[in-house]
Structures are given as C-alpha cells and as structure tokens.
Amino acid sequence: MTKTILICILASFTLSFLFCAALIPLLKKLGAGQNILSYVKEHKTKGGTPTMGGLAFILAACIVAAVACGFSDRAFSVTLAVGLGYLLVGFLDDLLKKRRRDNLGLRPYQKIIFQTGVAVLASVFCCLSGLTVLRIPYTGFSVDIGWGMLPLGVFVFLATVNSVNLTDGLDGLAGSVSAVFFFFLAALIGFQEGDGAFALLSYCLTGALLAYLVFNTNRASVFMGDTGSLSLGGFAACAALFTGNALVIPIVGITFVVSSISVMVQVIYYKKTGKRIFLMAPVHHHFQELGYTEGKIVYAYSVVTAICGATLLIPFI
Secondary structure, eight states: OHHHHHHHHHHHHHHHHHHHHHHHHHHHHHTOBOOOOTTOGGGGGGTTOBOOTHHHHHHHHHHHHHHHHTTOOHHHHHHHHHHHHHHHHHHHHHHHHHHHTSSOOSOHHHHHHHHHHHHHHHHHHHHHTTOOEEEOTTSSOEEEOGGGHHHHHHHHHHHHHHHHHHHTTSTTHHHHHHHHHHHHHHHHHHHHHOSOHHHHHHHHHHHHHHHHHHHHSSSOSOOOHHHHHHHHHHHHHHHHHHTTOGGGHHHHTHHHHHHHHHHHHHHHHHHHHSOOSSSSSSHHHHHHHTTOOHHHHHHHHHHHHHHHHHHHHGGGO
C-alpha cells in the first residue's frame, strides 16, 4: 500500500499544480479578486489577489481519490458528495463577494442553514450505516454511542467547517495546517484500519494542498476562498466521523480550535466590557499585530499541528 499512497500523493500534487497554474490566469482575466477587509491594514496590498483557488486542489484530490478508490464504499461516496457540496456553496459565497465587491457573500443564516442541513444528513447516515463507534484517542478503547452520533456529528461538522474557515486569514496558513492535519489523519486511519478509502482521500488532500501552497505562500498568487476552506472543513469532519475519529479533531486540529475560541472569547468579552483581550481576532491576526511575520506564524501553526498529530501515532509505534 505504500506504493499506492505515494502514487496518490504525487498524482494529487501534479494535478493540483497544473490546475492552479491554469486557474490563476483565468481568475485574473475574470476579475475574481479578493476584497480585503479594511481593518486588516497589513493586508492592504493583497487586494485583487485571485480567490476561489480551492477549486484547483479540491477537484484534483477528488479526481485522484475517486480513481484510486472507486465508489464501492458508500461512506466514501457520501464524503465526496459532502465535500463537493461545501465547495459549491463556498464558490457561490465567493462569487457573490466578487459581484458585490464586498466581503458579505451569502448571509450568515443562509450559510448556517446549509451547514446544519448537511451536518444532520451526514450524521443520520452515520447512524443508519452503523458508523457510530467513537474511538478514544491514545487508547485502544472505543464506544458505540448509537444515535448519540447524531448530535455529536452535527456539532463536529459545524465546529470544524467554521474553524477551518476562520483559520484562513494569512497566506499559506489554512493550506499548511490542513496539509499537516490530513497527513496525520491519514496515518492514524492507516494504523487503525489499513490504508483504505479515507486514508487515501486524506493523503490525496495532503498532496493537492502541497501543490497549492506553491502558489499560496507569502506573497500569495491565489487564495483558496470559502470555496476551499468550507470544503476542507467538510472533508475533515466526514473523514473523522466516518472512521470513528471525531475526538482527534480538536487534537490534531488544535490550531483550528484556537482560531474559533479566540473569536468567541473576543466577542463575548467585548460585549460585556467594551474591551478586547486580543489586538485582533482570530488570534493569528493578534500575533501579526505584535509584529510577527506571516511566514513565522504559519510555520509555528504547522509545527504545533504536526506535534499534536504525531502524539496520536505514539500508541501504534
């Protein structure tokens, strides 16, 4: 299977690289530039950078994974449908931002309705398909929670998708962290149940993201947009839930969690006191305000993600 893994990673990397190289000039021609938030002064020079780059690496990963795995596994097929569904919604959101020339896109209630609907359907699928086992990280124990997977699944989807989206705020940040996340998730699934469809899909996403980072590291030539970040969150939630690894998301995805928590804490504290805990939220912007470069922040986030992911593999070594 090692050969298959390498082929999937290399094929995804190559296809994603070609898609990115072809997509960027097309996006520029269509005027699909990112509107930069006015209060993020460090990003003023990034206005007009093409967005919707998620189309390239998501489609590349899905194509390679589909060829490698086929569609005999229902859970894998559902995962592809969910991930691509999020891609379409993210694409619509990015498209509306472009047309309106602002950062509003879809209304918050429209996003949450879609996200909740998909979360419920995917979680019900888990329950009806018997995918209700919850593995306990760092142990060999697991528990079948039955229909308890429904509320847990909904929470995991909403938390993961929005956390990945919030992390997409610096050049290369969401892409780097996600690449590391999916690599260690793939390795963990491989140790648990062999290199099946979900492990290969995660490796494909890793390879595709690495190619995307060639164009996205500072200074970025293209942004993934909600097209990419929402889809990555959907794939992460599906792959973890369907393999019983929902509880590993806050471990290997610790930086995603930190992004969400920093925003919630900032909003709650500001509403109660009129003061801010962080100079800016999510917290990666706080570090940027303190004078750290984007490259250093991305490196630190990636290292933390890798360390946390590596700890999950210790029981199998």
